[in-house]
Amino acid sequence: MISKEPSQRNSFYSRLAGWKSSRGTRYILFVVLLVLFYGSLAPNLVPQRFDIQVGAVSEKDIVAPMQIPNNKATLQAQETAAEKVEAVYTIVSMHRDTVMSQMLERIESLNQDDQISSSDKAQIYSQEIPQRIRNSVANFIRNHRESGNYSAQLMDEMQKTISNQTYSIPEETFLKIPRLSTEEVQQMSQVATSIVSRLMSDQITDAQSARARVAEMVSTSSLNSRTAREVSQELIRATLTANKFYDEEATKAAKVEARENTPVVYVQQGDIIVPAGQVITQEMYTLLDENNLLKNEVNYWPQLGLLLFAFLLVLGIYVFFRQNAQRGTPYNNSQLLMLILIFAISIISFHLVRILQTGNFPYFGYLVPAALGAMLITVLLDIHLAYVCSVILSILVSVILNMRQNEIFDYQFGMFTLVVSLTAIHCIHRASQRSTILKAGIMTCLFGALTVLALVLLDDESWTRMTVMYALGFAFIGGLLTTVLVLGLMPFFETTFGILSALKLVELSNPNHPLLRKLLIETPGTYHHSVMVGNLSEAAAEAIGADGLLCRVGSYYHDIGKTKRPGYFIENQNHMENPHDSIDPKLSKSIIIAHARDGVEMQKEYKLPKPIRDIAEQHHGTTFLHFFYHKALKLAEEHGVEPDFTEDDFRYPGPKAQTKEAAVVGIADSVEAAVRSLNKPTVEQVETMIEKIIKGRLDDHQFNECDLTMKELDVIAQTLKEAVMGIFHSRIEYPEDIKKPELKEKKV
Known part of the structure; x- marks a missing residue:
């Protein structure tokens, strides 16, 4: 009985270690890896489809299998944003002080002509002054129509507004003008042009509001003559016009811009579209139909495509394993199982970050611990395998975190993951202390931020200063998060799989x-x-x-x-x-x-x-x-x-x-x-x-x-x-050359 004990123990150890080298177990583990890749990519590439009809009662909660745009809600949000846009007014510099100066010059010249009676002068003024004011406006509008400085609609609105706000000078004013002396007219010229210039420097939509201030301004001026003050008030009121006009085209453009800047409204992954027991409305049906989530016809091609895609990823790992075995350093099934767990943990972290990510905040994706898998594989398994898996993880991230509609991959997240993974491998592959992991984490933070900056510069149209700062910050935090996770997970793998890392x-x-x-x-x-x-x-x-x-x-x-x-x-x-x-x-x-x-x-x-x-x-x-x-x-x-x-x-x-x-x-x-x-x-x-x-x-x-x-x-x-x-160099004796005895010549 005693003599059989060693062989029995050896048999036990052989059976215990057998699964690690079993070919059948290895194939099963590769199938598990295939299922893992398929399941992780399916929500993005092959979303669940629903068989529903309008008016039917939903038997269960219909949940969004992925983030989908809600076109109707987006249109409503766009219209709401457009309605909130206030009317746009354009300010037109009219230079009415010049018109005032020219009128007073005419008055000064005509009043000095003794050949014309005061009544005739009053008659001339009654016709010429209103005509001058109208002509100045007409000439201004005509010149700007021809030059194209302002739109035709704005010029029409200007002409309409000024016409509606025309001021009629009382007849008695025209009778007072011929009685003004040259000195009074010259004094009026200084005061009136100044007041017109000051009032027209404000934004005037209604000339009447500006005209209401004229009497006070003239009364406090340097004019001493009552007649001069009265005439000045009327001429200033007639000269003043609105200078701020409603711009229909600019208003329409502002509304269009508001609609364009309105973010797309998304139904987030996991949100309930149709609660259980609720009647399916046309709106719900249309939402699902617009996003190809209805089973209108049986189509298994996407599933087959994803299966082939996942198979190719697994095939890459399988071929690498085979080549390693041929080089004399095969991986056992225990190591393959650990690799699957590392992939699973990495993919779970990708999906957790995906929950935070929205269409309005895609930069949340840079929070992902992108180098987690590469660092764990480098420390616990092999640096060459880490390089292969870094490429695969980059592909998985580019699909899982993809926010681009009608696209399979988001190259930005894929590139980001590949760069930080390669950086981490380079920094950690000769690690002999756990502090090396922290240093590697800091390097991934820096290179991750540089990668984000490079991607922003390549596609700066969709970024603002604030989003760039957020993206850089999240990339830096993601690197630190990776370090924490690696340090926390390493003891688990070392204990569970009996892995002895170099550290x-x-x-x-x-x-x-x-x-x-x-x-x-x-x-x-x-x-x-x-x-x-x-x-x-x-x-x-x-x-x-x-x-x-x-x-x-x-x-x-x-x-x-x-x-x-x-x-x-x-x-x-x-x-x-x-x-x-x-x-x-x-x-x-x-x-x-x-x-x-x-x-x-x-x-x-x-x-x-x-x-x-x-x-x-x-x-x-x-x-x-x-x-x-x-x-x-x-x-x-x-x-x-x-x-x-x-x-x-x-x-x-x-x-x-x-x-x-x-x-x-x-x-x-x-x-x-x-x-x-x-x-x-x-x-x-x-x-x-x-x-x-x-x-x-x-x-x-x-x-x-x-x-x-x-x-x-x-x-x-x-x-x-x-x-x-x-x-043992000093203790080993090297054999000395033994000299052969010289043969003495025989004497003859």
């Missing part, structure tokens, strides 16, 4: 870790041995494309179980007797093989990741303890009894190495111990010993459950030989 491994390699400090203080010999094994295994692992950093850190902890009974291991037996010399070899065997199990328990207590624990548990595999077995045989023979044990009783319980890393650490462990046991090793001895150790483990089937190849074992042997020669 985590560097943290575990810190000598101040409680277990490493315990190892150094209580078993300094084992600590030194572990460090040496770490150097050797790292070099060998990197030579075959395995995880060198994992081998180094795993080596630091692989013998931590020896701290339970440090004196029973030879590297810690300085200046003391070997306790194994005085105890039963079966007990010695139990103590020796227990260190692997004890190490695993201690690592579990300190919550070390599973790959580190696996190295501690598997580095000896099910190897045979020759020394204690033969010692037990010798004791049995000396006591004249039959052995009550077999070779299997003197083997480590396993399991055998399940990964390349565990196998490499096991080989390096044996090599370091063997070389250390030699007094004055030579290069030939080291080379022979390494080959013997690898061949012995190979013949003992210790590599049957990991994917090491014979070629890789040769590379490991050569690398370990070079590394040992470098590490």
Whole structure:
């Protein structure tokens, strides 16, 4: 029963790890990824359609499957905006002070003519002054019609308004004008032109309001003569006209602009269009029909197109996986499952941002944590895979956040995502500390903002200063949000999938870790041995494309179980007797093989990741303890009894190495111990010993459950030989050239 325990445990581990390499499981996971891509893009590319009729009662809530424009509501909003536009008035500079000056010059000239009687002068004034005022207006309108400075409709409105507001000078005024002296006329010229100029500088829609102010202004003027004041008042009133006129064309243009500037009214995704139990109106039906959301005819082509599109995206990842496998670094199903989860989290974040995004505020889309997937894939999986997935995520974002009607992609969000993803990969792919993630996040903020600015400059017509500031701000916030999410999600993936990122491994390699400090203080010999094994295994692992950093850190902890009974291991037996010399070899065997199990328990207590624990548990595999077995045989023979044990009783319980890393650490462990046991090793001895150790483990089937190849074992042997020669350089004796004895010539 005892002899079968190792093989049973090995079988259990084989079945447990089987799903990670199962081809059927892998195909299922790729199908899951296909469904994920299809489902994430369907709301935008293949919206749900409804089979309804006007007048029927809706059996369930009809919800908008995507953001759709409401044309009727938009038209109503446009008309409301147009109605709110106030009438536009245009101010026309009339220069009526010039007309006043010319009239007074005429009065001054005519009054000086003694050949004409006062009554005739009054008669002339009664005809000439109104005619002058009318002609000045007519000439002004005619000149501006011909020049095209103002529209014909405005000139018509001006002529109509001035005509309706014409002022009639009383007849008695004309009788008073001939009695004015030259000095009075000259004085009137200064005052009247000044008053006209001042009044016409205001905006006048009704001349009567301006004329009402004339009497007060003239009374407070410098005119002393009553007649001069009375005549001046009447002439000023007659000269004044409106200068602000209703502009029908400008008003219509303002209404058109108001309609054009009215934002489209959207029914947001998830809004209820028709509540359950409500009668479907023509308006509801038209809204759905205008946006192609009715099942007027069966059409499966969009679904097929989306399925092919999603298939192409998955095919790209599948081909990359195949090429990686051909290069000797295949991904297992656990890594594929993690990749699917990263895609799912990224897509969920895209849709959450999509909820905030509206037709009026599309720049909310830059809040998306665009580089989240790229950063997680780089740190947890592989930089090359991150580049491939960055392109795919950019495509997904350009569809999910697309606000452009009748377009499939929005290149702006796609370009933004691609730039920040590539920036994040470049900044984080050699990360050795978690602070590097923060630095990468800051770089994505900066490059994201630069990308937004570039896109704005390319399409500046649809942007305002305020929207540009919002877009830049959201791009910066999105970068910081990405950093927070990456730092928060990494422990989840590391714990759930047993992933050891480079960041985590560097943290575990810190000598101040409680277990490493315990190892150094209580078993300094084992600590030194572990460090040496770490150097050797790292070099060998990197030579075959395995995880060198994992081998180094795993080596630091692989013998931590020896701290339970440090004196029973030879590297810690300085200046003391070997306790194994005085105890039963079966007990010695139990103590020796227990260190692997004890190490695993201690690592579990300190919550070390599973790959580190696996190295501690598997580095000896099910190897045979020759020394204690033969010692037990010798004791049995000396006591004249039959052995009550077999070779299997003197083997480590396993399991055998399940990964390349565990196998490499096991080989390096044996090599370091063997070389250390030699007094004055030579290069030939080291080379022979390494080959013997690898061949012995190979013949003992210790590599049957990991994917090491014979070629890789040769590379490991050569690398370990070079590394040992470098590490133990001062101790290894190089063979000296042996001089052949010179043959003495025989004397004849």
